[in-house]
Amino acid sequence: xxxRRMTTIAGSLVTASFSAVLILSATAAAEEGPGSSKGGKAVxxxxxxxKLITLLPEQIxxxxxxxxxxxxxxxxxxxxxxxxxxxxxxVGFDGLTVNDVxxxxxIAESDLPEGSNSGFACPIDNLAAGKSxxxxxxxxxxxxxxGKICLPVQAGDGKKTFWQQGPVPFGxxxxxxxxxxxxxLLGTDNKPxxxxxxxxxxxxxxxxxxxxxxxxxTLLTAGAAGLWWATxxxxxxxxxx
Numbered sequence: 001x002x003x004r005r006m007t008t009i010a011g012s013l014v015t016a017s018f019s020a021v022l023i024l025s026a027t028a029a030a031e032e033g034p035g036s037s038k039g040g041k042a043v044x045x046x047x048x049x050x051k052l053i054t055l056l057p058e059q060i061x062x063x064x065x066x067x068x069x070x071x072x073x074x075x076x077x078x079x080x081x082x083x084x085x086x087x088x089x090x091v092g093f094d095g096l097t098v099n100d101v102x103x104x105x106x107i108a109e110s111d112l113p114e115g116s117n118s119g120f121a122c123p124i125d126n127l128a129a130g131k132s133x134x135x136x137x138x139x140x141x142x143x144x145x146x147g148k149i150c151l152p153v154q155a156g157d158g159k160k161t162f163w164q165q166g167p168v169p170f171g172x173x174x175x176x177x178x179x180x181x182x183x184x185l186l187g188t189d190n191k192p193x194x195x196x197x198x199x200x201x202x203x204x205x206x207x208x209x210x211x212x213x214x215x216x217x218t219l220l221t222a223g224a225a226g227l228w229w230a231t232x233x234x235x236x237x238x239x240x241x
Contacts, residue, residue: 035074038187039168040151044160049081049129054088054151054165061181062141069141069184073101075124075153076132083127085156090137091119093167095145095190100138116150123156143182146171146190 035055046052055074062069075088091113092098098118107119122135141147150166171190176182184190 035072036186037165040163040165042162043152043164044162046079046162047081047084049079050077050083050162051079052077052083052086052127052153052163054153054163055132056149056151056165056168056186058186060170060184060186062143062184063181064143064177064179067140067142069139071137071139071149072134073137073151074132074134075127075151077127077129080129082129083124086124086127086162087154087156087158088122088124088133088135089119089150089152089154090122090135091116091150091152091167092139093117093148093150095142095192096147096149096170097140097142098137098149099140102136102138104135141170141184143175143177143190144192146192147184 036058037053037055040054053076055076057072060069060071073088073090075086077083088104089107090098090101090104091107093116098120101120101122104120104122107121112119124133127133139149146169148167148169150164150168152161152165153163154161168187169189170184170186171188172182172184173188173191175191
């Protein structure tokens with residue numbers, strides 16, 4: 001075989017490999033999909049020209065051994081004017097625990113809303129019209145439980161909540177305890193399964209579930225939702241007035 005033909009074949013293989021990489025990359029991106037505002041609603045009226053929303057991935061993957069997962073939380077200004085000082089909160093409930101949010105500060109346990117187990121506050125000096133800001137969320141998910149996440153967007157002083165996504169669940173109706181990882185879908189109640197079996201675990205007395213349900217109802221109620229954070233810190237509110 002001539003060296004010229006060898007070069008042609010080698011070039012074709014490189015091109016094919018490069019194309020395959022592009023196809024695989026595009027497929028991976030397609031699986032991750034765009035962010036979703038599912039489970040979100042406006043609460044207090046935002047300043048004129050400002051429209052704030054949050055986005056969560058449609059699907060996440062939980063490592064069945066470590067129970068670790070990564071979530072991208074995004075806040076976006078879909079309005080025509082800059083937002084001014086705001087803050088994004090990332091709060092975990094039940095089986096979903098927020099371990100860290102890049103560039104944000106942990107919320108003290110005493111300041112968390114009832115029913116939540118963890119949370120971080122992310123101050124934003126200003127979000128220009130049409131712009132968004134994303135945060136890498138390091139979380140754990142106990143697949144033996146249900147799990148929810150909540151993303152409120154508040155004024156910089158915490159006195160108003162302009163938008164709140166959740167508490168919205170991640171979960172699967174088809175658990176796979178023996179697989180390396182379990183994919184969870186946004187807006188789906190998790191069907192817990194005991195490790196290594198198909199029997200649902202006991203959830204304990206009904207009263208154990210009441211705080212989470214009450215917190216969810218409180219957070220999703222217009223008017224009351226705008227106050228859930230401020231009422232946790234009366235002394236701080238006094239300092240701000």
